[in-house]
Amino acid sequence: MKKYFAIFHIRFVNTLQYRAAALAGLSTQFAWGFMLIFSFAAFYRVNPNSFPMEFSHTVSFIWIQQAFLALFALWFWDDDIANSILDGGIAYDLVRPINLYGKWFSTSAAKRLARAVLRCIPILFVAFILPAPYRLILPPSLLQFALFILSTTLGLGVVVAFAMLVYTSLFYTVSPSGIRVMVMVLGDFLSGGIVPLPFFPAPVRNVVELLPFASMLNMPARIYSGSIAGMDALSGILLQCFWLAALVLIGTLISRRVLKRVIVQGG
Amino acid sequence: MITLENINKTFRVAKRQAGFSNAFKALFSREYEHIHALSNVSFTINEGEMVGYIGPNGAGKSTTIKIMCGVLTPESGICQINGLTPWKHRISHVREIGVVFGQRSQLWWDVPVIDSFELIRDIYKTDRIAYKKNLEELSHLLELTEILKTPARSLSLGQRMRCEIAASLLHSPKILFLDEPTIGLDAPSKLAVRQFIKELNQKNGTTVLLTTHDMQDIEALSERILLIGKGKILLDGSLNELKKRATNRKTLIIEYAGKPPEICEGMSVIEDKNKRIIITLDPDVISITDAISRLSADTAISDLSIASITAEEMVAALYREYSI
Numbered sequence: 001m002k003k004y005f006a007i008f009h010i011r012f013v014n015t016l017q018y019r020a021a022a023l024a025g026l027s028t029q030f031a032w033g034f035m036l037i038f039s040f041a042a043f044y045r046v047n048p049n050s051f052p053m054e055f056s057h058t059v060s061f062i063w064i065q066q067a068f069l070a071l072f073a074l075w076f077w078d079d080d081i082a083n084s085i086l087d088g089g090i091a092y093d094l095v096r097p098i099n100l101y102g103k104w105f106s107t108s109a110a111k112r113l114a115r116a117v118l119r120c121i122p123i124l125f126v127a128f129i130l131p132a133p134y135r136l137i138l139p140p141s142l143l144q145f146a147l148f149i150l151s152t153t154l155g156l157g158v159v160v161a162f163a164m165l166v167y168t169s170l171f172y173t174v175s176p177s178g179i180r181v182m183v184m185v186l187g188d189f190l191s192g193g194i195v196p197l198p199f200f201p202a203p204v205r206n207v208v209e210l211l212p213f214a215s216m217l218n219m220p221a222r223i224y225s226g227s228i229a230g231m232d233a234l235s236g237i238l239l240q241c242f243w244l245a246a247l248v249l250i251g252t253l254i255s256r257r258v259l260k261r262v263i264v265q266g267g
Numbered sequence: 268m269i270t271l272e273n274i275n276k277t278f279r280v281a282k283r284q285a286g287f288s289n290a291f292k293a294l295f296s297r298e299y300e301h302i303h304a305l306s307n308v309s310f311t312i313n314e315g316e317m318v319g320y321i322g323p324n325g326a327g328k329s330t331t332i333k334i335m336c337g338v339l340t341p342e343s344g345i346c347q348i349n350g351l352t353p354w355k356h357r358i359s360h361v362r363e364i365g366v367v368f369g370q371r372s373q374l375w376w377d378v379p380v381i382d383s384f385e386l387i388r389d390i391y392k393t394d395r396i397a398y399k400k401n402l403e404e405l406s407h408l409l410e411l412t413e414i415l416k417t418p419a420r421s422l423s424l425g426q427r428m429r430c431e432i433a434a435s436l437l438h439s440p441k442i443l444f445l446d447e448p449t450i451g452l453d454a455p456s457k458l459a460v461r462q463f464i465k466e467l468n469q470k471n472g473t474t475v476l477l478t479t480h481d482m483q484d485i486e487a488l489s490e491r492i493l494l495i496g497k498g499k500i501l502l503d504g505s506l507n508e509l510k511k512r513a514t515n516r517k518t519l520i521i522e523y524a525g526k527p528p529e530i531c532e533g534m535s536v537i538e539d540k541n542k543r544i545i546i547t548l549d550p551d552v553i554s555i556t557d558a559i560s561r562l563s564a565d566t567a568i569s570d571l572s573i574a575s576i577t578a579e580e581m582v583a584a585l586y587r588e589y590s591i
Contacts, residue, residue, distance in 0.1 A: 010386045014375060017377065091333065092372075095336045095361050096361060260340050
């Protein structure tokens with residue numbers, strides 16, 4: 001296990017040094033956050049009772065989404081993995097006494113966490129001091145906060161495990177962009193990245209809430225705001241555990257198969 | 268101890284003619300060509316040997332190395348390295364080997380080299396004392412002390428390559444695979460790398476398999492040469508044997524004053540200008556002693572050197588002979 005932590009560590013430190021990227025990301029996330037909140041505010045003003053989530057819950061959901069975008073957005077791809085598959089750098093990964101899936105999982109998770117750490121502090125800080133209706137409120141209880149942390153960790157795992165399936169598909173295709181665009185659009189929508197899942201019509205919502213996408217951003221952001229609490233939060237976390245285990249299992253099996261047919265071209 | 272028996276590896280490559288209509292046709296049916304990268308490759312390398320693996324581009328050198336490292340799986344054949352089959356027991360196998368792919372990098376681009384080294388230490392679970400000892404020795408021999416704190420991206424190619432070689436040896440592997448380790452290096456770096464590999468082999472008894480296009484590498488390093496062409500092992504022998512096989516003609520380079528020396532049977536002139544003549548001779552027709560006394564009979568010779576063909580000429584001759 002220690003070697004995977006070592007890989008996690010070097011990737012984390014390596015990513016922390018890209019300050020300009022963090023600043024750019026920060027300003028984008030502020031702009032997006034305000035834009036979303038103001039549009040929702042306009043809708044709520046018409047009739048606050050026709051919405052499935054309280055306005056303060058929706059605001060918290062959006063700030064958590066923006067602050068931890070790097071953790072949960074499927075489209076934060078790890079280009080190093082794609083490049084190592086496409087340019088053959090994977091040859092060096094394969095001459096090390098490590099499991100390739102484990103290595104990639106560690107680097108991906110580390111990269112997301114490092115990016116999130118750089119971005120989340122200023123966003124959370126500003127979101128906490130904003131005037132009342134637009135402010136990020138604290139979770140309803142300490143227990144709820146603990147559940148949020150647990151759910152965030154699991155959510156990160158689900159996102160990384162799902163992205164790994166996309167990376168391994170690169171062994172079959174020459175260009176990563178097709179599958180990526182598909183997953184990006186679908187994933188963003190189905191994980192509540194565009195509109196939170198409670199806003200979906202009931203029959204659709206019942207299905208969507210069971211999909212792996214619902215275990216990504218949706219679960220931790222809603223647990224934080226208190227829109228999911230108590231037993232619902234626990235069963236949500238159990239669902240996250242299920243998807244994490246299932247996706248890791250599928251990913252491991254695929255990567256084991258795929259490594260048998262690796263071709264490293266040229267030199 | 269490395270044994271390969273009848274290793275075969277085929278790649279499938281999509282082919283089509285140039286042009287739009289052919290590109291359109293290829294959308295529906297593709298033609299594939301099967302390239303036999305390796306056919307029935309067999310050889311044995313004993314512990315402590317230093318072997319040069321040569322052949323033209325695309326002959327199958329890198330493919331063989333990648334099979335021996337467990338990166339590629341061949342279609343058929345047996346490969347045993349210290350009792351393990353690389354592609355079946357990849358993880359326990361790669362613990363015992365070191366690999367340098369000259370055209371790729373194993374260092375983390377944006378962090379100091381020493382961080383990459385420590386990551387490698389953790390991956391191989393090398394104990395700290397052994398790691399420290401190895402690091403000190405490698406830094407000393409490859410002159411790394413100054414550059415360990417520099418990020419890999421700021422290193423020159425020569426510095427980086429020395430770091431790459433050090434990185435592959437931190438876990439004291441028993442076997443070292445070097446795939447074009449001197450590619451793109453300047454003369455001092457090449458000499459340093461060669462000297463280092465030689466010492467490593469002699470002192471620690473590390474088995475070394477080296478592919479290169481630089482025949483001076485081969486001349487400086489390998490006792491034994493494997494020649495591969497079009498996926499087949501063509502020759503296996505010592506450098507001298509191969510040179511003799513290519514030709515045993517000797518080359519004489521003579522600088523003289525006054526009139527040019529007289530040529531006799533068994534000699535032929537390659538070049539004669541500025542009072543410098545290059546002659547090749549066949550020692551079966553005329554011995555070197557006779558040749559020199561004949562040549563110096565009427566001419567004042569100011570300088571004389573005798574050489575066999577260079578490794579480069581030998582390889583060119585061998586490639587011609589096997590039309591590879």
